[in-house]
Amino acid sequence: MVKRLLITVLLLLVLAALAVAGGYVYWQSRLDAPVGVSEPTLYYVPPGAGFNQAMRELEEQGVVEDAWAFRLLARVDPERIPRLRVGEYRITPEMSAMDVLTLLGSNNVVTYPLTIPEGWTFRQMRARLDGADKLEHVTAGMSDEEVMALLDREDVYPEGWFFPDTYRYHLGMSDVDILRQSLARMEQMLAEVWESRDDDLTVETPYEALIMASLIERETGAPQERREIAGVFKRRMEQGMRLQTDPTVIYGMGERYAGRITYADLREATPYNTYVIDGMPPTPIAMPGRASLAAAVNPLPGDTLYFVSKGDGTHHFSRTLREHNNAVNRYIRNQ
Structure with missing residues (x-):
């Protein structure tokens, strides 16, 4: 009788162990189950969203079939539950449900x-x-x-x-x-480019360098010209000549600018019109890139004092007013 009872108990224990093992295997299979999407899908974790909310929404959207498996995971092994990060996440068909959970705690947000x-x-x-x-x-x-x-x-x-x-x-x-x-x-x-500045600049502060860089930026998009234009501006300031750069006229016109400037615009007294004012305008006129910032503090040495657009994005540089006027006739007035 005792022997039969022992056999029964052992059999029940074996069945219980098998049931637990089977349940564990099934639970793990739910965690590793493929997601229910056939194409990349975005899921957004809003500020303040918690783990349970995310699992419920993913189940409602059909991305995850068995949210209960993750709620159980949170109870038996909470260390495996990441802290969710705000943002959009791209869920792809080859992912498993566990991959999705890992993704929501990563920095791999859609940008x-x-x-x-x-x-x-x-x-x-x-x-x-x-x-x-x-x-x-x-x-x-x-x-x-x-x-x-x-x-x-x-x-x-x-x-x-x-x-x-x-x-x-x-x-x-x-x-x-x-x-x-x-x-x-x-x-x-x-701050970085100011540390590498030349010793004999006409600009005396980082802010003045920022203003000068904005003029260079608006005058040319040709990389090889930036330092030469900076050199022209430097020499004109040293000799007491006005900068006479059209972009400052345009900036001073504000929203009145409609695509072209006239001789009347060149003569209009605004704080920015460098055909009228001496030196640089009071503030930058645009956002300069690093190359223009570097050019402003490292102007190219030389003796050119004038430049005029050639109509192809580059400029003709001149040493004398006579040479400059000839270039203007060639590139501007004849057009």
Whole structure:
């Protein structure tokens, strides 16, 4: 009788062990089950979302079939449950349910590019930020002064202080995040090039170098010309000549500029018109790139004092006014 009872108990124990083993194998198979998507699918983890909410939504969307398996995992092995990060995630068909959970705790969020070209103004940058999809628009409707105050730069004129580049953002970020990155990069870049400046510059401060770089940026997109244009500006300032650069006229016109400037525009007294004022304008007129910043503090030595556009993106440089006038006749007036 006792022997039969022992056999029964052992049999029950074996069956229980097999059931536990089978249950464990089934549980693991649910964790490793393929996701229920046939093409790449985006899933967004919003701020404050928790593990249970994410699993419930993934199950409702058919991405994960058995959310209970993950809730059980959270109880028996909580160390395997990552802390979810805000952002969009791309779930692909070859993933397992466990891969999805790992993904939601990683930095592999879906990002989007936002390009700010060299030579753009702050107004153009703000317009691009306002039109960026999936970016929170905190500064929309704010004045430039309010934006700079938000960036802890009260009483700083914004033009020129944002570095032109391609930035990447993800859902959950705002335009303020991009502006902070761009501002920090320009401040860092300006400090770096100022450390490598020539000894005999006409610009005396980093901010003056930023202004000069913006003039260079707006005058040419040809890399080989930037230092030579910087040299022309330097020599003109040393000799007391006005810079007479058209982009400053255009900037001073503001939104009145409609694609061309007239002789009347050249004679109009604005704080930026370098045909009228001596020296540089009071602020930058655009966002310069690194090459223009470097050129502003390392102008090319030489004796040229004039340049005129050849109509192909490059310029003809002249040493004398007579040579310059001949170049103007050749490249501008004859057209």
